């Protein structure tokens with residue numbers, strides 16, 4: 267065998283700064299494209315924090331990959347810096363509620379991330395009660411900060427509203443003396459707010475902003491602002507426009523666009539190509555599509571999955587029929603859904619809730635809904651259709667059973 271010199275490639279031939287394309291990467295302000303208005307609205311809502319006063323609580327809505335988390339983190343980070351110039355001690359904590367879905371986990375994450383380590387307050391991973399975590403959190407906040415912003419991403423994944431109640435009432439209830447708390451909730455569930463307790467709603471939803479999807483042009487700019495992830499001359503000029511066009515086709519999801527670009531580079535790497543060319547983009551898109559879909563499905567509630575499974579069963583049966591039906595009516599999906607619930611030993615939700623769950627799937631571009639006016643005899647009705655290949659959906663549903 268030849269010496270170790272030949273065994274490894276010492277320089278990555280494609281990427282020079284790949285972390286720019288990692289989803290966890292928080293880009294600098296100049297790389298955030300097309301969100302000036304959302305950023306300034308959000309900054310305006312939390313502005314009082316700069317003077318150590320209570321910021322407004324905000325709820326951000328929008329489809330996946332529309333920059334909600336990015337803008338929330340960016341504005342919070344800027345706020346901490348600007349407040350420091352005004353001699354105000356500010357901090358922000360970020361909680362991914364899909365991971366920290368219980369009250370204990372989320373309060374632990376908040377306390378841990380604002381803990382300065384300066385005094386002897388210890389935030390263990392586990393082993394103390396929820397009430398003790400709160401007590402330590404309030405002590406840290408009062409000892410070190412004038413104001414803190416708490417970002418609750420995927421807020422709809424919280425198991426209950428207890429932490430929201432605690433955070434929104436901490437001041438009034440006398441739990442904290444001086445530190446002000448602002449909450450930025452983020453969700454891609456259009457119906458989330460309706461489920462909230464009225465008292466929490468009125469306190470947490472002082473301001474609401476909807477993030478619209480990006481168009482192909484904006485996606486193009488978002489990717490171009492990160493093209494220095496690649497070595498000079500490696501990225502062929504048609505790659506970004508093609509990736510932008512593909513990602514914009516369903517809805518403008520920046521995460522998917524960036525994933526496509528990264529995967530296209532990885533495909534170039536593994537196939538030994540010196541350049542990233544357009545053909546790789548199509549393969550990369552398939553991978554990004556399945557990834558996104560898997561992520562969306564794995565995070566959804568059991569009944570949301572049963573509803574999708576019902577539509578998938580109908581769609582698979584349909585493929586074997588001579589004349590294929592284009593879509594399925596809500597009542598038909600509901601019948602299959604009830605059967606699935608029976609098999610799972612679970613009580614079915616009402617038809618109205620199932621209709622809402624179908625709407626959520628449509629909002630996330632998993633299914634498509636078409637409204638028909640059935641004429642005077644029938645009245646109007648909605649048909650639902652899967653946007654993914656039903657076999658792929660079936661596979662993902664099986665793979666992601668928790």
Ligand SMILES: Nc1ncnc2c1ncn2[C@@H]1O[C@H](COP(=O)(O)OP(=O)(O)OP(=O)(O)O)[C@@H](O)[C@H]1O
Nearest residue numbers: 289297298299330331332333334335336488520521
């Ligand atoms: N305007 C933008 N400019 C640059 N990069 C962006 C922009 N919007 C989103 N991105 C990038 O796209 C990815 C997804 O964005 P982000 O996580 O903020 O979306 P989101 O709306 O919070 O989606 P989800 O609901 O799925 O969490 C991130 O890597 C982010 O850096």
